[in-house]
Structures are given as C-alpha cells and as structure tokens.
Amino acid sequence: DQQVKQNSPSLSVQEGRISILNCDYTNSMFDYFLWYKKYPAEGPTFLISISSIKDKNEDGRFTVFLNKSAKHLSLHIVPSQPGDSAVYFCAAKEGGGADGLTFGKGTHLIIQP
C-alpha cells in the first residue's frame, strides 16, 4: 500500500504561471516532508522541506504547504521557468526513524514557453 501518493503523473504549465504539485500521505507518523527534483540521468536534488510543526515553508520561488488534518502537502513554484521542467518527488519520513525516506512516484512537470 502506497503511503505517499502523487496522483498526477504529469502536469503542464505555462512559463511565468504558478505550478502546483500535490502529494497525499496516509501514515500519521510521518513528521518531516521533502520535495526533490530530478532530471533524466541524474539523482534527485533536494529542493525544500517542511516539518510537521509548520504549515508553510518558503525558499525563493518555492513554497511548500502542509495540511496535517488532510494529510496533504503541496509545492508551489512561482513564477514557473523552463528550467523547472523535471520530475518532482514528494518524500516523507518518521522522526528519528531508521526507515529512510518514503517517496511518491513523482510528477513530471513540463513548463511550456
């Protein structure tokens, strides 16, 4: 059973607009969430993270929102740029846990000129 779900395999957004990538989780023990970006033939690159004690974290054009009651998080990219085209993975972790990161299957974001 998938504990982290990214229900949109792909998303197409026009350059300059907002990109919103969504992620849902089922494990209530998760207390830290991360977003990674992955280009073909490269490993995932850490983008932004959020602890469960917060509901928002911002870093430049990237903002992550966490809704614990809905077990939902989202990544907002504003404004979207061509270099943002990549696969975005949502990941979650239990605090202090040794189980590693649990990943979603990714959303392929395509930024159109």
Next chain:
Amino acid sequence: KAGVTQTPRYLIKTRGQQVTLSCSPISGHRSVSWYQQTPGQGLQFLFEYFSETQRNKGNFPGRFSGRQFSNSRSEMNVSTLELGDSALYLCASSLLAGDNEQFFGPGTRLTVL
C-alpha cells in the same frame, strides 16, 4: 564541496551473476542510504549504514546486501541477479544517521539480461 559519487554509472549483467556498486558520500557525511528506482515501484528504500553498521533494511530479499567502510564509503551487493533487479540504484548521504535531509548521487543504472 564534492557531491555524492557512485561508480560505475552503468552496468550490464546477466541473470545469476552478482554485482557490487560503490558510493562515496559527501565529505564529512557519515550516513549512507541506498534506494532502488524502477518505473513500476518508484523509489524504494533498501538500507542505511552508519558507523559501519546497517541501521535498517527495506522490504528486499537477502540477495541485497551492503556494507560501509571506516571512511564512510559504502558498497551494495546483489547476488543471483534476476531480470527484475534492473533499475537505477541511488545512494544518498547525510551527516548523521536518521537525518531528514539526504543528498543523492547520480545513480548506477543496472541492466540485467
């Protein structure tokens, strides 16, 4: 600061053979985690090593094993290869065991024929 390095980048093996993959973490990082990425299952946690000890292991058969050396470099071994072992194997390093933020290498693409 150099990132996580993995060797080799590409590997082709036949069923029944064994393979060893290598990972050098970011300098100063002492924890190394391994993940398998396949189109069907996404990114799945294999195991984490810290101070030359395996902390935990994901849901993989005993054919998958690893070790860590005193300089924090890690190797992963897969014995009696099966076609389904074809995947991208990613190594991630973090400063300490159980750290939330992990930094990934470019991966080793293993093809089993």
